[in-house]
Every structure is written in C-alpha cells, then in structure tokens.
Amino acid sequence: xxxxxxxxxxxxxxxxxxxxxxxxxxxxxxxxxxxxxxxxxxxxxxxxxxxxxxxxxxxxxxxxxxxxxxxxxxxxxxxxxxxxxxxxxxxxxxxxxxxxxxxxxxxxxxxxxxxxxxxxxxxxxxxxxxxxxxxxxxxxxxxxxxxxxxxxxxxxxxxxxxxxxxxxxxxxxxxxxxxxxxxxxxxxxxxxxxxxxxxxxxxxxxxxxxxxxxxxxxxxxxxxxxxxxxxxxxxxxxxxxxxxxxxxxxxxxxxxxxxxxxxxxxxxxxxxxxxxxxxxxxxxxxxxxxxxxxxxxxxxxxxxxxxxxxxxxxxxxxxxxxxxxxxxxxxxxxxxxxxxxxxxxxxxxxxxxxxxxxxxxxxxxxxxxxxxxxxxxxxxxxxxxxxxxx
Amino acid sequence: xxxxxxxxxxxxxxxxxxxxxxxxxxxxxxxxxxxxxxxxxxxxxxxxxxxxxxxxxxxxxxxxxxxxxxxxxxxxxxxxxxxxxxxxxxxxxxxxxxxxxxxxxxxxxxxxxxxxxxxxxxxxxxxxxxxxxxxxxxxxxxxxxxxxxxxxxxxxxxxxxxxxxxxxxxxxxxxxxxxxxxxxxxxxxxxxxxxxxxxxxxxxxxxxxxxxxxxxxxxxxxxxxxxxxx
Numbered sequence: 173x174x175x176x177x178x179x180x181x182x183x184x185x186x187x188x189x190x191x192x193x194x195x196x197x198x199x200x201x202x203x204x205x206x207x208x209x210x211x212x213x214x215x216x217x218x219x220x221x222x223x224x225x226x227x228x229x230x231x232x233x234x235x236x237x238x239x240x241x242x243x244x245x246x247x248x249x250x251x252x253x254x255x256x257x258x259x260x261x262x263x264x265x266x267x268x269x270x271x272x273x274x275x276x277x278x279x280x281x282x283x284x285x286x287x288x289x290x291x292x293x294x295x296x297x298x299x300x301x302x303x304x305x306x307x308x309x310x311x312x313x314x315x316x317x318x319x320x321x322x323x324x325x326x327x328x329x330x331x332x333x334x335x336x337x338x339x340x341x342x343x344x345x346x347x348x349x350x351x352x353x354x355x356x357x358x359x360x361x362x363x364x365x366x367x368x369x370x371x372x373x374x375x376x377x378x379x380x381x382x383x384x385x386x387x388x389x390x391x392x393x394x395x396x397x398x399x400x401x402x403x404x405x406x407x408x409x410x411x412x413x414x415x416x417x418x419x420x421x422x423x424x425x426x427x428x429x430x431x432x433x434x435x436x437x438x439x440x441x442x443x444x445x446x447x448x449x450x451x452x453x454x455x456x457x458x459x460x461x462x463x464x465x466x467x468x469x470x471x472x473x474x475x476x477x478x479x480x481x482x483x484x485x486x487x488x489x490x491x492x493x494x495x496x497x498x499x500x501x502x503x504x505x506x507x508x509x510x511x512x513x514x515x516x517x518x519x520x521x522x523x524x525x526x527x528x529x530x531x532x533x534x535x536x537x538x539x540x541x542x543x544x545x546x547x548x549x550x551x552x553x554x555x556x557x558x559x560x561x562x
Numbered sequence: 563x564x565x566x567x568x569x570x571x572x573x574x575x576x577x578x579x580x581x582x583x584x585x586x587x588x589x590x591x592x593x594x595x596x597x598x599x600x601x602x603x604x605x606x607x608x609x610x611x612x613x614x615x616x617x618x619x620x621x622x623x624x625x626x627x628x629x630x631x632x633x634x635x636x637x638x639x640x641x642x643x644x645x646x647x648x649x650x651x652x653x654x655x656x657x658x659x660x661x662x663x664x665x666x667x668x669x670x671x672x673x674x675x676x677x678x679x680x681x682x683x684x685x686x687x688x689x690x691x692x693x694x695x696x697x698x699x700x701x702x703x704x705x706x707x708x709x710x711x712x713x714x715x716x717x718x719x720x721x722x723x724x725x726x727x728x729x730x731x732x733x734x735x736x737x738x739x740x741x742x743x744x745x746x747x748x749x750x751x752x753x754x755x756x757x758x759x760x761x762x763x764x765x766x767x768x769x770x771x772x773x774x775x776x777x778x779x780x781x782x783x784x785x786x787x788x789x790x791x792x
Contacts, residue, residue, distance in 0.1 A: 198712035251724030
C-alpha cells in the first residue's frame with residue numbers, strides 16, 4: 173500500500189507541473205525589419221486607384237469582392253509586417269491620372285497595369301505602365317534596407333497578346349504585328365505560321381523589359397528586398413475559358429473543337445511560361461530578388477481546388493451586369509460586396525449558406541475572390557519567409 | 563549452524579567474491595537522476611486545406627518536423643519481486659520546436675509545444691537480484707500530455723496573413739510504451755541506468771484556422787541516469 177501511495181504522490185506532482193501555463197501566440201514579429209511595403213503592378217495589387225470615381229463608377233477599392241476587411245494579396249502581405257493599410261499613389265480622375273494627395277501612400281499598382289501598355293492606353297508614359305510605376309517609385313523613394321518591393325505583371329500583357337492573335341482572323345495580323353514591334357528583341361514572324369513562335373519571342377522580350385526595369389529602377393537604386401510575382405495562366409480564368417469555348421465553337425465543337433481548344437490553351441499557356449521562364453532566368457542568383465511562382469500554384473488551385481479549400485473554380489461570384497463589346501459578360505465591383513453576395517440565394521452546388529461565395533475562386537471573369545487573394549498572399553509570404561525576409 | 567546462518571554465510575561469501583553487494587531484490591527502492599532525450603519521428607502528414615503542395619505534384623503538402631529535446635530526468639523504481647519492478651520516470655517538461663517541412667521546407671520554426679510523458683512501467687529484470695549487470699524490458703502506460711503550444715509570426719503569415727495570430731493545440735494521448743534498459747552496479751548503493759523506448763504515438767494538431775495535421779510522432783526516448791538504492 174505504501175508504495176502505491178508514493179507513486180500516487182509522484183504522479184500528482186507531475187500533474188501539477190503539467191498544469192502550469194497554456195497555449196499562446198508565440199513571437200509574432202517578422203524576422204526581418206521591413207517597415208515599408210512598396211507595390212507596383214496591375215489590378216491584383218491595386219489599392220484604390222479608381223475608387224475616387226465614386227458611386228456609379230462600377231469600381232471598388234480593390235479588384236474583387238468589396239468589404240470592410242477585403243484586401244488584395246499585397247495588402248495581406250503588408251499586414252503580415254504590421255502595415256495595416258496600403259493606399260494608392262496614383263488616382264484616376266475619369267479622364268487622367270493624378271497623384272493621390274494622401275501622404276504616405278506606397279502602392280503604385282494600377283488596375284489594367286501592363287509592362288507594355290498600348291499607345292491607346294498612354295504607352296510608357298501612363299501609370300498603366302508597370303515600368304513607369306517602377307521608375308516613379310525609384311524617383312519618389314530612396315530605397316532602404318527596410319523596404320520591401322512587391323511587383324507583379326505580365327498577366328494583362330499576355331491577355332493583350334492573346335487578343336491580338338485571335339484578331340488575326342479578321343485584321344490579317346495587324347494588331348499582332350503592332351504588338352510584336354512595340355518592344356525590342358522580338359523575332360518577327362515571316363508568316364502566320366510563325367505567330368506561335370513570335371508570341372514566345374514577344375513574351376521573352378517582355379520579361380527582359382520587366383526585369384530590366386526592376387534592375388534599373390529598384391535594384392540599382394538600393395532596393396534589397398524585391399519580390400516579383402510571375403504571371404498567372406490567364407487561360408484558367410472564366411473569361412478566357414469562354415474565349416477558349418468560342419474557339420471550340422468556331423471549329424464546330426465536337427472533337428475538332430476540343431482539339432482546337434486544347435491547342436489554343438496550350439499555346440497561350442506556353443507564352444506565359446516563356447515569360448516566366450525568362451523572368452526566373454534573369455532573377456537567378458540575384459539574392460535581392462525572390463520570384464514567386466504564382467503560375468504553377470494558380471494552375472494547382474484549378475486542378476486540385478479541394479486542397480485549397482475551394483469548391484468552385486469556374487463561376488464568378490459577382491452577378492453579371494451586362495455584356496461587353498467583346499461579347500463577354502461585364503461585372504460591377506462597386507456593388508459586388510460581401511454583404512450583397514451573402515444576401516443572394518446561394519447557387520445550386522454551393523455550400524448553400526451565406527458563406528457560399530467564400531470558397532469560390534473568381535469574383536468576376538478575370539479577378540480572384542478574397543479566398544484566392546489569401547492563397548496568393550500565403551504563397552508570397554512563404555517565399556519571403558524562405559528568403560529570411562518575413 | 564542453523565539453515566539461516568548457513569545461507570547468510572554463503573551469501574556473504576558470494577558478496578565477498580563479487581567485491582560489492584548490489585542486490586535489486588524484492589522491496590528495494592531505487593531513485594535515479596540523469597538526462598533523457600525524446601526524438602520524434604518526422605515529418606508529419608499533410609496539413610489539411612488550404613495548404614501548400616510541392617509542385618509538380620508529389621503528394622507532399624505542408625508538413626512539420628518536430629525537433630528533439632533533452633531534459634533533466636530520472637525516476638523512481640520499486641522492486642516488487644527480485645525480477646519484477648514498477649518504474650515511474652520523472653522529467654522536466656520536454657520542449658519540442660516545430661519546423662516547416664515538405665511544401666513549406668525552409669520556412670524555419672513554426673512554433674513550439676511542451677510535452678510531458680507520464681508513464682508507469684512494469685519491468686522484468688533479468689539475471690539474479692545481486693548481479694552487477696541487469697538488463698530489463700518494460701512495458702509502460704504513457705499519457706503523452708502536450709501543453710503550452712505557441713505559434714509564431716511565421717505560422718500566422720503562412721496560414722492567416724493579415725489576420726489574428728494562428729494558435730494551435732496538440733491532442734494528448736494515452737499510449738503503450740515498450741522499453742529496454744539495463745542497470746550496472748557501481749557500488750553497493752550506486753548504479754547506472756540506461757534505457758531506450760519507442761512508442762507508437764499518432765496525434766492530431768489543430769490550428770485556430772480550422773486546419774489540422776496528423777503526425778506519427780512515434781517518439782524514441784533514451785537516457786542515462788545515476789541511481790541510488792534503498
């Protein structure tokens with residue numbers, strides 16, 4: 173009996189020790205002392221360039237579902253450094269861009285941003301040009317070791333190239349040729365048969381233009397932490413899936429249509445891959461740069477949605493508000509709010525409750541939902557952490 | 563000379579030959595102090611959605627690797643018979659760091675958890691009670707108690723960027739622990755004890771984001787201690 177009393181006492185003491193303390197947050201501080209996040213890019217990174225247009229404009233603060241806590245991927249990553257809000261450097265007035273008078277804004281990203289915007293968009297002089305965004309930031313800021321630059325681009329350029337290529341059947345390749353000659357270093361096609369290879373050449377040259385701009389305007393000006401998001405496969409978006417469907421239809425559907433559709437998708441993906449491969453090659457060995465592989469991961473979100481908490485990767489959550497001149501649906505981000513979506517009758521096949529839209533991938537035909545912005549931010553954060561920057 | 567005195571005389575002679583008396587006979591209490599290392603198996607399974615995957619796909623997702631820890635440890639043993647003993651190991655709580663693995667390899671420390679394995683072993687000790695070297699085998703009932711789980715900025719940045727810090731909890735579990743070990747008598751009272759055990763322990767870690775990950779920790783435990791007999 174005595175020995176059992178002793179064992180009981182010992183166990184009691186062990187339990188007392190075990191009872192101390194409890195779980196907690198741990199150290200939430202970033203490993204790197206980043207105090208400013210500067211952003212250049214397109215709609216995925218825009219923090220309100222068009223929001224001053226106000227009621228009736230159709231624009232929201234970000235390109236996606238609007239809400240009090242809605243943030244794009246760059247904003248979510250900035251918040252990981254304790255920077256709770258990013259604001260737009262440029263402001264669109266409805267006719268032109270002006271500088272935002274709000275002090276301290278560091279987000280140069282503009283919805284519709286391109287590495288090589290067309291002359292009709294204002295070309296290299298317009299804030300639609302990510303090269304101009306980089307140049308302006310390089311002039312307006314003296315980069316410190318405590319700055320992080322997040323740069324994304326290439327998606328809209330790829331969309332332009334696809335659009336110009338598809339237009340060749342009606343314009344004889346004029347738009348496509350105009351694009352190819354708009355930047356240097358492109359091997360021009362001798363005939364239409366060379367168009368696919370010319371697209372690869374264009375996207376490769378575009379990646380060089382992009383990286384050169386980052387080097388000249390950021391790295392050569394003292395930036396030591398530059399995260400470049402590579403271009404996603406735009407063919408995964410509902411908008412381009414509809415375009416691919418129309419190609420299939422043009423070939424009469426069936427096997428011939430499916431073959432043409434698959435060939436076109438492969439071609440367009442190949443162009444984006446050429447851009448990304450050249451970007452990775454240029455950044456290789458550059459310790460001040462991390463390239464975030466959104467391309468591969470976005471493809472995986474579409475291929476294995478359940479692994480990413482997604483239930484629908486084909487249907488936009490925002491209601492269609494009309495049809496554009498290109499025959500594709502149009503949407504209104506101003507009215508596409510989290511409360512408005514939760515108030516809708518959940519579509520068949522969704523979770524069936526007010527959160528139905530939270531596991532969808534697309535807000536409109538081309539832009540992500542908060543769920544995918546969160547995934548993209550986690551992806552960016554992983555690269556930053558692996559680099560020792562977060 | 564009666565029989566008892568004869569036995570005593572023979573025993574004394576044997577002890578004299580051995581140089582020391584070091585019986586681990588029925589009724590003996592033994593206390594020991596030393597160090598014990600717990601070395602979990604790695605890596606864990608894949609974290610549930612949404613999480614990263616190694617691309618191109620290999621099936622490997624976001625995983626964790628649990629670090630080893632060594633703590634001041636010892637125990638108390640009671641010889642129920644000359645061969646059967648009851649043993650209660652005692653140790654300071656073990657502190658295990660959790661690191662990213664698989665698709666989150668290279669992100670470093672994700673957090674830490676403290677573990678207190680509370681075990682009662684039933685052991686069988688080979689050789690005679692007074693043998694200088696006595697190997698033993700044991701089987702223990704262990705309550706693997708996990709507590710003081712702490713996250714990190716890294717864990718939050720990977721699971722809930724811009725949101726509330728991600729917390730986690732590790733399920734405690736009752737398991738069986740097989741053990742082998744041996745004691746070597748240093749003197750009449752002092753001895754050295756070494757042991758090795760390997761338990762089957764699969765536990766679930768749940769994050770405040772609603773995600774979870776199963777890990778077959780199957781910890782190996784080994785240690786060395788100096789003991790004293792009463």
